[in-house]
Amino acid sequence: MYKSKINYQRAAFLTSAPDIAALPADEGIEVAFAGRSNAGKSSALNTLTKQNSLARTSKTPGRTQLINTFSLDPTRRLIDLPGYGFAKVPLAVKQKWQKSLAEYLMKRDSLKGLVVLMDIRHPLKDLDQDLIHWAVESELPVLILLTKADKLGPGARKKTLLEVREAALAFMGDVTVHSFSSLNKQGLSDLEQVLDLWFGADEAAQIIVE
Template sequence: MYKSKINYQQATFLTSAPDIKALPADEGIEVAFAGRSNAGKSSALNTLTRQNSLARTSKTPGRTQLINTFSLDEQRRLIDLPGYGFAKVPLTVKEKWQKSLAEYLMKRTSLKGLVVLMDIRHPLKDLDQDLIHWAVGSDLPVLILLTKADKLGPGARKKTLLEVREATLAFMGDITVHAFSSLNKLGLPELEQVLDLWYGVGTDSETAPL
């Protein structure tokens, strides 16, 4: 079992920003979490940090349209990007957020990795693929977390995992794929191992299981 070198439980809320101009100084290391509004992103962040309400979960997907920043220490931050793909907001709001997202991915030099969360039952939707293309085009490593993995049996879960891994080869980027469940902590050690590596404290000589 991989033991994290960073204490993610010490994460604290730093700020909410409407765009990159209002974010903290562009220094140190940031890792961003992004995904469709029903992909379980807030639950994954809460599971990672062992906090029940660090990232607010909502029964109304897409309610939060700000970039939320959490501090791990003086040099390392977690970034919670707003959920995308939601239908119950005006088109102007969607367009503004898409512009902010593109600006963040392309201009934020402290961003060192992107975690893209997808419901394991509905992976690689068009917007997910757009986001991965953006990241690869910006030379960012990507970790795909197939969330809600407890909704599938072990056989179906492994089949989907392998299919997504094979499909991501076409992106020609640094992409890792793991199954994840906030309910039973499946995939949590693998998530921590990738984040540790991106934050500069891990080692890629350790091999994570499926």
């Protein structure tokens, strides 16, 4: 099994911001997590960092309305972007979130990768695809993380994974697809491996050795 080169357990809350103007200085490396409000984004962040309440989970999807920043070390940050696509959120709020998402993806220089989380039973909804297109246009690598993989049997899970990987080719960008379960930690090592690459863990280790 892959052993992560970065200790994600060291993640600590830094700040919540209504827009990119209120975020920390645009330097270092950031990796952002985004997804529909019921995609299990908070659970995935908590699983990654081995912290039960780093990212707030709620039985009412759509509660994350701010850009939440978590520090891993002085130069690396995890970003929890506002959830999108939940029907009970007022239209004005949805529009504000979409503007914040687009602004962050297109203008944040320190952003080096985007994790788009989707319920494996309902992948590639229109808003998911819009988000990936934005990222590809901004030349950002994307990891599609198919969450709640434990909800499907092995055969159905593999079938969906292969179908989404094939569909992802149409984005014409650096798009990777893995399945994931916060419940049984399936896919956690795949997630860590992609994040380590984006965070430049290999380069950092090489500098230390040299």
